[in-house]
Amino acid sequence: MPSIVTANTLASGEVVYLASDGRWVRAITDAAIAATKADAAMLDAVAARAVDAREVTAVYAMDVTVVDGRPAPISVREKIRAALGPTV
Amino acid sequence: MTRLYKAGAFVADTWVSLDDRTTLPIDGRAIVPLARWRAELAELISAGLPIGVAVGPGEAVDPRTDNIDRLGVIAIAFAKFTDGRGYSQARMLREQAGYKGELRATGEILLDQVPLLERCGFDALAVSHAPTIAALERGHLPAIAQVYQPTGARPTAAAWLSRRSTTLVTERT
Amino acid sequence: MYRYDEFDHAFVKARVAQFSDQVARRLSGELTEDQFKPLRLQNGLYLQLHAYMLRVAIPYGVLSARQLRRLAHIARTWDRGFGHFTTRQNIQFNWTRLVDAPAILAALAEVEMHAIQTSGNCIRNVTTDPFAGVAADEIEDPRVWAEVLRQWSTIHPEFSFLPRKFKVALTGAAEDRAAILFHDIGIRLVKGRGADAGTTGFAIYVGGGQGRTPYVAQEIKAFLPKARLLSYLEAIMRVYNLHGRRDNLYKARIKILVNALGIEEFRRQVEDEWARIDAPSIDLPGAEHDRIARYFAPLPLKPRSAASTAVSARRRSDAAFDGWVRNNVTGHRVPGYAVVTISLKAPGMIPGDATDAQMDAVAGLAERYGHDEIRVTYTQNLVLANVARDDLPAVYDGLTAAGLATGNAELITDIIACPGLDYCNLANARSIPIAQDISRRFADPARAEAIGPLRLNISGCINACGHHHAGNIGILGVDKKGTEHYQITLGGSPRDDAEVGAILGPSFPAEAVADAIEKIVDVYLAARRDKTETFLAAYRRIGADPFKAALYGNDASHRRAARELAEAGA
Numbered sequence: 157m158p159s160i161v162t163a164n165t166l167a168s169g170e171v172v173y174l175a176s177d178g179r180w181v182r183a184i185t186d187a188a189i190a191a192t193k194a195d196a197a198m199l200d201a202v203a204a205r206a207v208d209a210r211e212v213t214a215v216y217a218m219d220v221t222v223v224d225g226r227p228a229p230i231s232v233r234e235k236i237r238a239a240l241g242p243t244v
Numbered sequence: 245m246t247r248l249y250k251a252g253a254f255v256a257d258t259w260v261s262l263d264d265r266t267t268l269p270i271d272g273r274a275i276v277p278l279a280r281w282r283a284e285l286a287e288l289i290s291a292g293l294p295i296g297v298a299v300g301p302g303e304a305v306d307p308r309t310d311n312i313d314r315l316g317v318i319a320i321a322f323a324k325f326t327d328g329r330g331y332s333q334a335r336m337l338r339e340q341a342g343y344k345g346e347l348r349a350t351g352e353i354l355l356d357q358v359p360l361l362e363r364c365g366f367d368a369l370a371v372s373h374a375p376t377i378a379a380l381e382r383g384h385l386p387a388i389a390q391v392y393q394p395t396g397a398r399p400t401a402a403a404w405l406s407r408r409s410t411t412l413v414t415e416r417t
Numbered sequence: 418m419y420r421y422d423e424f425d426h427a428f429v430k431a432r433v434a435q436f437s438d439q440v441a442r443r444l445s446g447e448l449t450e451d452q453f454k455p456l457r458l459q460n461g462l463y464l465q466l467h468a469y470m471l472r473v474a475i476p477y478g479v480l481s482a483r484q485l486r487r488l489a490h491i492a493r494t495w496d497r498g499f500g501h502f503t504t505r506q507n508i509q510f511n512w513t514r515l516v517d518a519p520a521i522l523a524a525l526a527e528v529e530m531h532a533i534q535t536s537g538n539c540i541r542n543v544t545t546d547p548f549a550g551v552a553a554d555e556i557e558d559p560r561v562w563a564e565v566l567r568q569w570s571t572i573h574p575e576f577s578f579l580p581r582k583f584k585v586a587l588t589g590a591a592e593d594r595a596a597i598l599f600h601d602i603g604i605r606l607v608k609g610r611g612a613d614a615g616t617t618g619f620a621i622y623v624g625g626g627q628g629r630t631p632y633v634a635q636e637i638k639a640f641l642p643k644a645r646l647l648s649y650l651e652a653i654m655r656v657y658n659l660h661g662r663r664d665n666l667y668k669a670r671i672k673i674l675v676n677a678l679g680i681e682e683f684r685r686q687v688e689d690e691w692a693r694i695d696a697p698s699i700d701l702p703g704a705e706h707d708r709i710a711r712y713f714a715p716l717p718l719k720p721r722s723a724a725s726t727a728v729s730a731r732r733r734s735d736a737a738f739d740g741w742v743r744n745n746v747t748g749h750r751v752p753g754y755a756v757v758t759i760s761l762k763a764p765g766m767i768p769g770d771a772t773d774a775q776m777d778a779v780a781g782l783a784e785r786y787g788h789d790e791i792r793v794t795y796t797q798n799l800v801l802a803n804v805a806r807d808d809l810p811a812v813y814d815g816l817t818a819a820g821l822a823t824g825n826a827e828l829i830t831d832i833i834a835c836p837g838l839d840y841c842n843l844a845n846a847r848s849i850p851i852a853q854d855i856s857r858r859f860a861d862p863a864r865a866e867a868i869g870p871l872r873l874n875i876s877g878c879i880n881a882c883g884h885h886h887a888g889n890i891g892i893l894g895v896d897k898k899g900t901e902h903y904q905i906t907l908g909g910s911p912r913d914d915a916e917v918g919a920i921l922g923p924s925f926p927a928e929a930v931a932d933a934i935e936k937i938v939d940v941y942l943a944a945r946r947d948k949t950e951t952f953l954a955a956y957r958r959i960g961a962d963p964f965k966a967a968l969y970g971n972d973a974s975h976r977r978a979a980r981e982l983a984e985a986g987a
Contacts, residue, residue, distance in 0.1 A: 167444065168514040169469040210443075213450050214464055232846070232901055233838060237466055242839035244767060244849045304659070326455055326538065328578025332658045335575055340693050354448075356439065356456055363574035375447040386438055388431040390424055392568045394698050395575065 157219045160187040160227050161199045162237070163212035171237050172212065173227075178202055180212060184238040185226040190217070247377050248348075249358075249369040254381065257370075259296060259317055268293060275319055278303050282310065289314055298350070301327055307341035315345050319370070322351035331364045335395060338365035355379050359387035363395050418479050418790060419564045419712045421529045428571075429526045432533060436460045437519035444516070459539060459577070461532030462518055465842050471513040472535040473525060477545040477563035477587075478506030478793040482780040485791055487528040489776035495521050500776065502761060502769045504833060504884050505584070506544045506793045507535055511840055533571060538579045540570035540654075544586045546594040547792040547800045550713060551749050551756055557606045557617050559589035561710045562646065565701055569647055576654050580661035581669035583654075584626075596795060598634045598915035599625045599887055601671045602653060609640060618642050623653060623683070624675030627881035631917040632672040635680045637687065643706075648699045652691035656683070716788055716803055721753025725806040738813055740862050741824030746809065755806050757787075758826040759799040759816060764860035768834040768852050769797030771821075778819035786812050795884075796833050796872075798826065828865040829873055829938070830856040833884060837877030837894060838901070844877035846894025846901035847927075851875055854931040859938075868938055871952045872911065887911035889953045890937060891918040892930065903930045907937070907964060908956050921961060922969050936967045 161174040162184075172180035173187035181187065190196035196217055203215045218234055220227035229235045236243060248257040261275045268274045272293025281288060281297045288295055289311065296317025299305055305318060312318065318337060320330040330349060337343040348368040349361050355376045361369060371377050379385075421429070436456075443453040461472040473488070480488075488508060492500050495517045496510045503509055513521060525531055534541060543566045545559045546552065566585060570576070576583075586597045589606040597603030603622035609615065619641045625634030641649055657671045675683045732739040745758040759779060762768050771779070779799055783791050786808040787801035794800060804812055816822040825831045832855060835841065837848030852875055859865050874888030878895075885891030891906035902924035909918030925933050938952075940963050945955045956964075 164464055164468075167516045169464055169467070171467055207450075208446070210446050231899060232896075233466070233844075236838060236847075241467060242849070243847065244839055244853065325452075326578050327663060328538075328576070328580075329659055329663075331575040331578065332655050336655075336693075339695055354452055360572075360574040360577055375442070379447075386435045388428060388435060388572065390428040390431065391574075392428070392571050393573050 158222055158227070159190045159196055159199075159217045160184070160220050161190075161203050161215060161217050162187070162234075163203065163206070163215040166210050166213045171240060174199055174203055174206075178206075180206065182240060184220075184229060187220075187227050189220065189222060189227050245374075246350075246370050246372045249371055249380055250346075250367060252383075254377070261298060261319075268295075273316070275317055278305065278310075281315075285311065296346070296348075299333070301329070301351075304329075304333055305337065307337065307343070312337070312341060312343050312345075315343075317346045317348055317368075318343065319348040319350050320366075322349060322353060322357075325352040325354050325357055331360065334361070334364040334366055338396065355384075356386055358385060363391065363393075365396065418481060418560075419476075419709065425529070426526075429529070429531050429533075432460075432531060432572075433519065433522045433526045436522060440515060440519055455537055455578075458537035459534055460518070460522070461535035462513070462515070463536060463842075465511070465840055466838070467840065468512045469515055469518070470840070471510045471518065471521060471532055472503070473508050473510070473530060473532050474535050474542050475507050475530075475793050476567045477543055477549075477560055478547055478795075479560065480791045480793065481528075482783040482787075482789045482791065484528045484530055485776050485780040485783070487524060487530065489773040489780070491521055491524060492773040492776065494524075499770050499772045501767075501836060502771065502793050502797045502799070504795050504797060504835070504882060505542050506547075506795055507542055508793070509836075511836070536582075537577075538581050538583075539577050540573065540579075540583045540585065542584075543567055543570065544584075544595055544600075544795060546588050546590055547794040548594060548747070548756055548802065549589060549792075550715065551751075551754075551802045552590050552592075552594075553748055553750050554591035555589055555750070556591065556608060557589045558713050559587040559595075559604075559606055561706070561713050562589075562604070562606075562619075562643075563587055564709050564712070565646070565706065566650075569650070569701075575651075576658060579654075579658055580663050581666070581671075583657075583671070593913045596884070596887065596911035596915075597625070598622060598913075599627055599631075599884070599911055600634060601626060602650065603634045604646075607640065613640055613642070616642070619646060621649065621653075624672040624680070625915070626670050626672040627884055627886045628670070629667050629879050629881075630673065631881070631886040632676060633915045633917065634672075635675065637680065637684050644700055644703070645696065647701055648694050648696035649687075649691055651699055652687045652694055655690055655694075656686045660686075715750075718751045718754055718803065720751050721805060721807065723752045723806075725753075725809065728806055728809050731810050737822070737824065737862070738810070740866065741813055741822060742809065744824045744828060744866065745826040749803070753806055755804050755809060757801040757804050757809070757812060758794070759801065759821050760823040760825050760831060761798050761821070762825060762831050762856065763820060763823045764825075764830055764856040765853050766856075767849050768832050768856075771799075775819050775821055778815060779821065782812055782815045786815075796831065798831070824862060825865055827870045827872070829859050829868050829871045829890075830865050832856055832873050832875060833888070834875040835877050835883035837875070837883075841877060841882075843880055844894065845879075845896040846877050846903065848875040848877040848883060848892075848894055851892060851894075851903065851927065851930050855934050858931045858935060867948075868942070869948065869951055872909075873934075874909075884911065885909070886917045887915070888918055889951075889956070890934065895924055897924060901927050903927065905930075905933060905937070905968075907961060908953065910953060919961060922965055933968055937964055940964050940967045 176188035275296035294316045301323040350370040463470045501509045586595045586600040587604040588595045605620040621638040622634035788803040792800040834852040838844035872889045874885040875892040876883035876885040887909045893904045904924040906918030
């Protein structure tokens with residue numbers, strides 16, 4: 157299953173996603189998609205360096221579906237996170 | 245690398261930690277596992293050498309049967325700094341059993357636990373966390389001088405007055 | 418209320434400095450997240466779904482107007498203009514930043530507030546009766562002892578790394594309004610009997626709690642002389658600290674230990690330890706008790722005529738005011754005064770939330786009409802405990818202007834709900850939209866009043882921060898194959914008749930929950946003897962079957978229900 161990497165910024169706690177250029181972005185549609193285990197491992201390594209550099213915390217990989225080439229969240233929780241705010 | 249912190253400074257550790265089988269050094273000053281102390285109690289006492297015990301997580305010294313007055317060191321291990329059992333054990337040893345030897349904390353000790361460990365009666369800390377060692381060397385102790393709770397081995401009402409004092413009190417007899 | 422002396426001020430200032438240092442060490446990399454997290458939690462800072470959440474302590478739910486204004490200021494300055502009052506009488510800010518935490522804590526310290534130990538495996542906010550000091554049925558004011566326990570538990574060096582969080586509640590009245598039997602330690606002020614007659618002491622209960630395995634607390638000591646409270650609690654805490662499970666997060670609370678050992682054996686271990694403890698050095702000296710007690714001396718209120726002509730007249734002409742007085746205003750010990758509940762449960766709004774403007778409005782009313790004091794209830798409402806009855810119309814008008822005049826205290830729309838999956842990292846499902854749905858359905862004040870007193874609690878996950886186990890109607894959000902579903906329980910009670918609710922049957926999808934609640938209410942209304950038989954009383958009389966039949970219909974449903982429950986390990 158394709159996956160992306162997400163985290164929260166250390167200083168402000170904002171939800172962010174790892175883009176292919178190593179930047180952390182707010183829009184889930186800009187996240188880098190890992191199609192294979194090797195891709196996922198590479199993203200993990202980039203994320204781990206960002207943790208050490210104190211940019212982000214609470215890093216994890218999450219499953220996505222791909223819609224028009226862009227990642228979309230699957231679970232209710234990730235849909236709410238990707239919306240960057242509560243539903244109420 | 246582990247350094248021993250006593251009375252506000254890092255000092256040389258004059259004790260050696262042994263496992264279950266290694267023969268004691270000639271002058272003693274060995275810390276043996278609690279199980280070994282219990283198994284070889286008679287011989288170790290009759291040898292008359294300075295000796296200490298290492299208490300693992302989940303273990304506990306029994307003041308009634310473990311002859312703690314013979315122990316120069318009781319070393320209590322904190323496998324994870326979040327395991328708080330050692331704090332209770334320390335207070336019981338100091339305040340109830342009247343233990344007067346060195347009470348040493350080992351394992352995962354971080355800077356923020358140092359004041360709490362000392363308030364519970366630990367007077368020696370075997371620190372391995374490099375940033376903690378560096379902070380202690382700098383004299384950077386994140387203690388809050390005011391303490392709300394009386395702890396320590398002096399069992400008198402005076403402890404309550406010191407509760408309102410602005411100096412950190414680690415009371416040991 | 419308690420006022421910090423030099424000692425307390427110095428303490429909280431030092432704590433702010435200490436946490437600021439810890440934040441700096443985290444941002445510099447000296448501390449990893451694993452090492453920082455327990456420290457962050459002990460200062461009330463969670464990393465939630467969207468942001469850091471700061472939980473500020475409101476010790477035993479008591480606030481001055483000045484403090485409430487400062488909370489409003491924090492909401493405005495460092496958050497998104499609102500705060501959420503919790504089921505432990507605290508307040509949460511949902512949108513704080515780690516880098517701002519030291520400044521927020523400094524702003525709190527200036528008004529004698531903090532976020533110490535509102536999270537972490539330590540002793541949490543000690544909670545009590547929101548009507549303390551003013552209720553007619555009060556034996557003795559529990560806030561004195563709540564303050565004593567607050568000090569005793571603050572950075573207690575022995576109990577800062579417990580197996581799990583630890584919650585204590587006290588009550589000092591005939592009726593328990595603090596849900597003490599669902600706490601790790603519950604304390605009730607009681608009159609002594611026999612040899613203890615003429616004195617008051619404490620009945621002590623242990624091992625209550627909600628969450629994955631709910632338990633009602635059991636009595637460990639029927640009568641403890643007040644002077645011995647701290648040494649006895651240290652004995653309980655020490656037994657728990659030493660023997661509570663540390664191998665399994667979900668079995669680490671004291672309720673598990675008490676039930677594993679049995680209350681007799683647990684009591685024996687505590688009494689053994691208590692006998693060994695050097696009580697004189699730990700128990701509170703009388704002089705210290707007296708010093709603290711002076712802060713809680715009853716207000717010098719001049720009795721006034723019990724009835725107010727202004728109120729009576731307004732009630733006759735204003736139906737909404739009449740309903741508000743009937744539901745939200747209760748009697749005060751002193752004739753001519755009243756205790757006002759400010760509902761934070763306007764239908765369709767988020768339960769327990771208040772905007773900065775609303776907080777300022779309540780602070781203003783407290784200053785003018787409430788002797789400067791506000792309480793927070795564990796049902797997520799606010800209380801003005803000392804209002805002259807003649808001032809009720811002015812208070813009501815002030816609340817109306819602020820959108821805080823809903824007269825639904827203790828009714829079905831006075832819903833207790835956790836933030837749920839909209840905010841919380843731990844949640845399985847959202848709880849706020851469910852609360853909004855239900856409160857809109859029953860928004861008609863006449864309908865809500867006709868139903869009568871009914872506790873409805875919603876939790877977004879099994880951690881039960883919405884206290885759903887103790888709800889007359891409880892709703893638990895679960896994840897059923899990736900969609901949000903809701904399990905309904907009936908028959909819980911948080912009071913002296915404490916009971917854990919029973920699951921009714923299979924869970925419902927979100928859109929079906931409000932309908933289900935309506936069916937449950939309809940069954941009750943049809944079955945009740947008369948208007949005085951509450952929902953809970955009727956349920957206890959008729960049992961769950963009529964409700965199951967209404968919700969699930971025929972036998973096949975029941976079999977499926979039984980299977981589902983078995984699969985869920987209920």
